[in-house]
Amino acid sequence: xxxxxxxxxxxxxxxxxxxxxxxxxxxxxxxxxxxxxxxxxxxxxxxxxxxxxxxxxxxxxxxxxxxxxxxxxxxxxxxxxxxxxxxxxxxxxxxxxxxxxxxxxxxxxxxxxxxxxxxxxxxxxxxxxxxxxxxxxxxxxxxxxxxxxxxxxxxxxxxxxxxxxxxxxxxxxxxxxxxxxxxxxxxxxxxxxxxxxxxxxxxxxxxxxxxxxxxxxxxxxxxxxxxxxxxxxxxxxxxxxxxxxxxxxxxxxxxxxxxxxxxxxxxxxxxxxxxxxxxxxxxxxxxxxxxxxxxxxxxxxxxxxxxxxxxxx
Amino acid sequence: xxxxxxxxxxxxxxxxxxxxxxxxxxxxxxxxxxxxxxxxxxxxxxxxxxxxxxxxxxxxxxxxxxxxxxxxxxxxxxxxxxxxxxxxxxxxxxxxxxxxxxxxxxxxxxxxxxxxxxxxxxxxxxxxxxxxxxxxxxxxxxxxxxxxxxxxxxxxxxxxxxxxxxxxxxxxxxxxxxxxxxxxxxxxxxxxxxxxxxxxxxxxxxxxxxxxxxxxxxxxxxxxxxxxxxxxxxxxxxxxxxxxxxxxxxxxxxxxxxxxxxxxxxxxxxxxxxxxxxxxxxxxxxxxxxxxxxxxxxxxxxxxxxxxxxxxxxxxxxxxxxxxxxxxxxxxxxxxxxxxxxxxxxxxxxxxxxxxxxxxxxxxxxxxxxxxxxxxxxxxxxxxxxxxxxxxxxxxxxxxxxxxxxxxxxxxxxxxxxxxxxxxxxxxxxxxxxxxxxxxxxxxxxxxxxxxxxxxxxxxxxxxxxxxxxxxxxxxxxxxxxxxxxxxxxxxxxxxxxxxxxxxxxxxxxxxxxxxxxxxxxxxxxxxxxxxxxxxxxxxxxxxxxxxx
Numbered sequence: 001x002x003x004x005x006x007x008x009x010x011x012x013x014x015x016x017x018x019x020x021x022x023x024x025x026x027x028x029x030x031x032x033x034x035x036x037x038x039x040x041x042x043x044x045x046x047x048x049x050x051x052x053x054x055x056x057x058x059x060x061x062x063x064x065x066x067x068x069x070x071x072x073x074x075x076x077x078x079x080x081x082x083x084x085x086x087x088x089x090x091x092x093x094x095x096x097x098x099x100x101x102x103x104x105x106x107x108x109x110x111x112x113x114x115x116x117x118x119x120x121x122x123x124x125x126x127x128x129x130x131x132x133x134x135x136x137x138x139x140x141x142x143x144x145x146x147x148x149x150x151x152x153x154x155x156x157x158x159x160x161x162x163x164x165x166x167x168x169x170x171x172x173x174x175x176x177x178x179x180x181x182x183x184x185x186x187x188x189x190x191x192x193x194x195x196x197x198x199x200x201x202x203x204x205x206x207x208x209x210x211x212x213x214x215x216x217x218x219x220x221x222x223x224x225x226x227x228x229x230x231x232x233x234x235x236x237x238x239x240x241x242x243x244x245x246x247x248x249x250x251x252x253x254x255x256x257x258x259x260x261x262x263x264x265x266x267x268x269x270x271x272x273x274x275x276x277x278x279x280x281x282x283x284x285x286x287x288x289x290x291x292x293x294x295x296x297x298x299x300x301x302x303x304x305x306x307x308x309x310x311x312x313x
Numbered sequence: 314x315x316x317x318x319x320x321x322x323x324x325x326x327x328x329x330x331x332x333x334x335x336x337x338x339x340x341x342x343x344x345x346x347x348x349x350x351x352x353x354x355x356x357x358x359x360x361x362x363x364x365x366x367x368x369x370x371x372x373x374x375x376x377x378x379x380x381x382x383x384x385x386x387x388x389x390x391x392x393x394x395x396x397x398x399x400x401x402x403x404x405x406x407x408x409x410x411x412x413x414x415x416x417x418x419x420x421x422x423x424x425x426x427x428x429x430x431x432x433x434x435x436x437x438x439x440x441x442x443x444x445x446x447x448x449x450x451x452x453x454x455x456x457x458x459x460x461x462x463x464x465x466x467x468x469x470x471x472x473x474x475x476x477x478x479x480x481x482x483x484x485x486x487x488x489x490x491x492x493x494x495x496x497x498x499x500x501x502x503x504x505x506x507x508x509x510x511x512x513x514x515x516x517x518x519x520x521x522x523x524x525x526x527x528x529x530x531x532x533x534x535x536x537x538x539x540x541x542x543x544x545x546x547x548x549x550x551x552x553x554x555x556x557x558x559x560x561x562x563x564x565x566x567x568x569x570x571x572x573x574x575x576x577x578x579x580x581x582x583x584x585x586x587x588x589x590x591x592x593x594x595x596x597x598x599x600x601x602x603x604x605x606x607x608x609x610x611x612x613x614x615x616x617x618x619x620x621x622x623x624x625x626x627x628x629x630x631x632x633x634x635x636x637x638x639x640x641x642x643x644x645x646x647x648x649x650x651x652x653x654x655x656x657x658x659x660x661x662x663x664x665x666x667x668x669x670x671x672x673x674x675x676x677x678x679x680x681x682x683x684x685x686x687x688x689x690x691x692x693x694x695x696x697x698x699x700x701x702x703x704x705x706x707x708x709x710x711x712x713x714x715x716x717x718x719x720x721x722x723x724x725x726x727x728x729x730x731x732x733x734x735x736x737x738x739x740x741x742x743x744x745x746x747x748x749x750x751x752x753x754x755x756x757x758x759x760x761x762x763x764x765x766x767x768x769x770x771x772x773x774x775x776x777x778x779x780x781x782x783x784x785x786x787x788x789x790x791x792x793x794x795x796x797x798x799x800x801x802x803x804x805x806x807x808x809x810x811x812x813x814x815x816x817x818x819x820x821x822x823x824x825x826x827x828x829x830x831x832x833x834x835x836x837x838x839x840x841x842x843x844x845x846x847x848x849x850x851x852x853x854x855x856x857x858x859x860x861x862x
Contacts, residue, residue, distance in 0.1 A: 052476050061352055064327040065375020065526040071419075072512045072525065079508045083467065087476040092324045096427045096483035098832055099320035105482050126351075132655030134350040136329055137321045140655075167354065167372045174353035174651065195375060195526055250532055251398075251755025256539050280524035281516045290523030290530040291537030295368060303369070308362035310532075 024075035031278060032203045032215065033225040041210055052087040053209060054117040056109050058148060059092050060141040061134050061168045061177050062123025066159035067093045069195040073202060074282045086205070089117065092136075103137050110151050118208065119152035120201075121145070124161040124168050125183040128176025145184060154214055155180065155188045158201060160297060163190035163221070170303035181221065189214050190221040194297035199278050200226040220300065222272065231268035231294050234276040237261070247291075255291055265310040267296030315342055318825050321349070323835055325424040327376040328842025330801065332813075332835055333660050336822050341831070344810070344817040345660035346801045348668040348842050351635070351651060358791040363389045363760070363783055364533050366791060370779065371527055373795070374841050376419075378526035379412050379518065380772035381779070384793065388779040389533045392766025395758035396598060400542070400751065401535035403743045404521050406594050406605075407550065408528065409772075410736040411517035414557045416773040417682075417729045418514065418565055420839045422507035425722065428833045429572050430492060430500040432468065433485040438494035440465055446495045451567035454559075455506065464502040484829045491575045500572065503564055514557040520550045535755035542743075542752050551740050558733040561726075569726045573708055573719055580710050582820055583718030583834040585812045587612050587676040588684035589799070591622065591778065593771040594735070605735055606728070606771055609688035612676060614716055616691040622673075624767055624778060627794060630670040633663075633803035641672065641806065644780040644792040645765060668842075670802040670811060671794050679812040680775025680799040681838060686724035687715065696731045718816070721837040760786045774839050775799060797841045813838055 008018050025042040029035075034042075057067070071078050082088050088095075089109035090102070097105055109117060123141070126133040131140030149155050157180050160166040168177035181188040191200050204223055207215045215223040232238065240246070240260040247254045247264050260266070271294055275286045287294060296306035315337030323330040329349035334341045358369055367385035371378065383405055390397065397405075440461035447456045471477075484490075492500070515525040521538045522528025530538045592601050592608035601608035601622075610620040630641040635656040651667075658665050670677070678684070689697035704723060705712060714720055746752075764783045771777065775796030782790035802811040810818075813835065820830050 052474065052478075054476070059329070061350060063372050063375040065372070065378060068375045068378065068526045071508070072515050074509075074512050077509050078512065079505045082479060083471050083505075086478075087474075088478045089481070091479055092322055093327070094423065095324050095479040095481075096432075096485075097481065098322065098324045099828070101482045101484075101827075102322055102324050129653065130655040133352075133651075134329065136349065137331075138658075167357070167369065168352035170357045170369075172356060174356050175351055177352070194372065249755075249757060250537050251535060251539060251753065251757075255537070255755075256752065258540055281519035282512075284516045284519035285523050285541075287523040287529040290521065290528075290541060291539055292523060292529045292532070295529070303357070307365050309365050309368060310362070 021075070028075075028199065028203055028206060031199060031225060031274070032207055038210065042206055052085060054087045054089050054109060054113040055120060056089050056106065056117050056148060056152070057091040057120045057122065058144065059136075060121065060123030060125050060145070060162065061175065062159065062161050064093055064122070065195040066122045067091070070198045070201060072281055073198040076202070089113070106148070110148055114151045116153050117151075118205070119149055119155045120158055121149070121155060121162040121180050122158050124165050124177040124179060126168075126175035126177050127183055133175030142183060145180060149180065149184060149186070154208065155186075156201070156204060157181070157188045157190045157221075159196055160192040160194050160302070163188070163192040164300040166194065167303055169301075188221055189217060189223070191226070192222065192298040192300075193273060196298065197275065197278050197280055200274070218272070226274045227272040227298065229272065229274070231271045231273055231276055231288070234274070235268055235288060236276060237288060250291070261288060261291075261293040263312050264293045265308070265312060266293035267299075267302070267306050267309075267313065268294040269313060271296040271299050273298045316825060318828055320828055320831055323832070323840065325427070325836060326840040326842065327374055328840065330835075330840055330842045332817075332831060334817055334828070334831060336825055339821055339823075341817045341820040341822060344814040345665055346668070346803065346811055346813045347658065347660070347666040348801065350842070351667045353651065355791050355793070358788050361788050363392070363781060363786075363788050366781065366788060367531055367533075370793065373793075375526045377412070377416060377772055377774055377841050379408055379522070379528050380770060380777060381793065382528070382531050383409060384768040384770045384772075384777050384779040386531050386533050387768030387770065388766045388781045390766070391768060392764040392781055392783055393533070393758050393761055395534050395756050397535045397756055398753040400743060400746055400754050402595060403739050403746075404536050404538065404754070405531070406739050407736060407743070408518060408521055409593065410732050410739070411514065411554070413732045413773055414554070414561065414729060415511055415514045415517075417725050418507055418557070418561065419511050420725065421565060421569065421722070422504045424839065425836045426500060426504055427483065428829065428836055429490070429576060430504070431485055431487075431490040431497050432480060432501050434490065434492070434494045435498035435501045436465065436469060436472065438465065438498035440498070443495040443498045447499050450571045452563040453503070454563070461498055461502060464505070465498060468501065484827045487827055487829050488823050489829050492572065496571060496575070500568060503568055506564070507560070510557065510560050513553060517550055517553045517557075520546055520553075532755070534758050537754070539752060539754045542747050542754070547740070547744060547747070554733065554736050554740070561729050561733055566726050566730065569723060570704070570707060573723060576719060577708065577710060577714075579719040579833065580714030580717045583721070583816045583837060584716035585679040585816050586614060587673075587678040588687050589622065589673050589678035589680050589776050590685045590688040591769040591771045591776040592685075592688070594732070606685050606732070607689055607692050607694065609691065610673060610678070611684070611687055611691060616687055619688065619691040624769060626674050627778065628672050629794060630672060630805040632670070632806040633665055634669045635664050635667055636669070644778070644794060645782060645790070647792055666803045668798050668802045670805040671799050672805060675807070677805065677809050677811055677815070678799060680796045681721070682725035682728050682773075683715065683721040684775060685771055686728055696734070697727065700727045700730060718834045718837040725839070762786060772796065774841050800838045801840055801842065
């Protein structure tokens with residue numbers, strides 16, 4: 001309780017009231033598809049973890065956009081995730097150690113927390129030429145994944161690259177890149193998106209901390225709480241679609257009126273994600289709100305199957 | 314031959330970078346910079362719709378998000394011959410300015426600061442003295458003994474938990490750390506505050522770009538965010554710009570000067586010789602004349618003799634990259650192929666990197682904040698020159714101290730002030746247009762059967778160029794030469810070192826097992842390696858011959 005009190009005092013000093021915080025927990029609980037009776041428990045996860053669950057975050061063939069996305073998390077703030085909620089044992093973008101000290105950290109964490117850590121993977125794995133197109137500390141991504149992933153309690157693939165191969169796996173896929181599940185022949189929890197909304201990672205982790213298990217998944221390994229409906233089904237412009245009110249040129253009167261982007265190539269009808277509901281950057285906006293069609297970035301192989309992006313489905 | 318040390322992975326960067334150095338007499342005498350990943354986005358682009366290219370290339374890097382997208386749409390616009398409306402130009406400048414503000418703050422605090430700031434030492438600071446120090450050097454909105462005490466307690470309970478996470482096993486206590494405990498505590502507190510500030514600053518991108526990272530509102534011909542040209546959205550953007558700029562002026566710059574004052578010796582370490590800036594932020598249709606950050610080349614540190622820049626003088630050399638051999642070529646005529654095997658890393662005797670070696674004429678040139686600030690300084694830029702002069706005066710160091718690791722890190726802060734201030738002017742112009750009823754954001758155009766184009770930008774990490782060749786309405790060839798390729802590229806056929814390799818030579822190393830000093834200079838360039846590795850293969854179906862050395 002003392003820790004919880006301190007937690008709220010600190011929130012308060014940052015101008016975040018207990019009420020705001022509870023509002024976030026309610027939002028998160030709803031996003032996860034849990035009943036409202038879970039709200040206090042969700043709050044507890046953030047306020048007073050006993051031992052912070054260890055996380056090993058691996059970077060493979062990626063652009064770091066998924067890590068950057070997580071850095072934009074505002075409820076909880078990233079410093080709280082790192083200092084008070086999780087124990088981020090290895091993460092190349094933020095860790096202080098470098099070189100062999102960094103390698104040592106990875107090795108130590110995997111041994112010490114064998115069977116207990118959450119492994120988050122960002123990026124695809126090069127498989128051609130003995131995995132030679134992508135290495136860290138002289139080891140191929142493939143070797144590292146084979147070593148670390150089987151020892152994790154759970155593996156979460158963040159972003160479309162680790163989930164399904166993503167951009168490096170787009171045709172002609174010069175390095176033979178694959179998603180983690182594909183490269184290792186295992187089932188993973190996938191949070192696709194380019195990058196995905198950090199709220200869905202937070203929701204997945206909270207689910208794990210709260211219930212001791214991963215959330216319910218669809219056949220592509222995506223949590224149903226986030227990927228259960230199409231963009232089209234939840235789009236605020238849906239009524240314009242039903243009324244045959246379409247944008248046919250960017251910058252037009254119809255664009256200014258916020259008509260449906262279907263004829264501009266919107267992939268919303270074929271894309272499962274909660275962008276329209278959760279929105280990005282603390283609910284500021286999402287691509288369709290900014291007048292741009294959805295490019296289908298959370299679907300497998302979207303760089304090939306959804307292109308050319310500006311042609312009608 | 315001296316002792317060789319390898320730092321791999323270089324952490325607190327984007328991408329997979331390996332640095333190897335040779336040490337003799339306590340100093341670096343030779344260095345090799347190696348990019349360790351190859352994805353081949355340009356190969357992937359061939360045969361695709363030129364309108365889609367910006368989505369692909371933006372995924373080169375999620376840290377320097379937005380920048381490749383804007384270079385790409387500019388390259389296609391140049392090829393198809395469309396002039397975008399003034400509002401689109403202003404919105405792109407604003408999104409780009411926001412990227413500078415965000416990127417440079419994150420670099421200083423989260424990627425670079427721990428090379429200078431010892432967090433463990435902060436535990437022994439006196440919170441009262443820290444508060445006094447902070448009051449003296451900065452106008453930070455938070456402070457006081459209670460504040461610093463609570464930050465210190467927070468670090469303490471973190472350390473006491475025994476789970477040190479990302480702060481474990483670093484070079485804490487290294488003799489090259491010079492800050493007193495109080496300065497370390499102040500900087501650590503601001504490291505945490507900056508983590509929150511950057512999340513807010515990124516909302517600027519979401520306002521006119523739908524999201525961040527990887528905003529999604531650019532299109533060839535303009536920008537789609539027409540509905541966001543509303544008073545509430547513009548006001549929200551302005552408010553966030555000001556809040557961020559307030560942090561830059563009251564916290565970032567004072568911290569930069571305070572930390573720099575303890576590390577003045579780094580004003581003589583880590584310098585390079587030639588500097589290239591494409592310039593950016595067009596303020597009319599005229600380029601390069603109207604660019605707020607100017608275009609220019611400085612050879613042999615002769616800031617007074619600024620040279621004009623022509624994109625035709627850019628070439629890339631693959632002598633030491635893992636590619637099939639060939640002459641150095643301009644991006645439009647480049648025919649380069651990755652070796653079809655597990656690459657062998659042979660620094661000192663052969664190929665050692667996925668990066669190519671870009672050259673301007675024959676010059677290995679540094680790009681980035683220092684190059685931009687030196688070019689602007691050489692031009693007598695009305696905003697940059699006084700900022701540089703007053704900073705040199707405050708730190709009591711000569712102009713030559715700019716050619717260094719310290720100079721590079723300072724230049725990054727100074728341009729953040731200038732560009733952040735300028736954003737207010739662009740906001741003002743945008744508002745005036747909207748008020749006058751001009752909400753035009755897009756200019757229609759038609760895809761030609763054949764065309765060539767290029768887009769030159771100067772992005773947080775330096776000069777960025779995209780080149781496109783269109784045939785049959787599809788991408789025949791696409792290439793980009795990016796900042797980290799300029800800075801972190803290898804030797805060329807004449808044996809001339811890349812800028813980072815050059816900058817490391819002469820660096821003192823106190824403890825070869827803990828090469829903190831290498832990280833300082835490497836990080837001062839803000840490496841971003843995923844986008845630095847790329848290749849062109851004009852015929853993806855061609856069977857590429859294995860070239861074994």
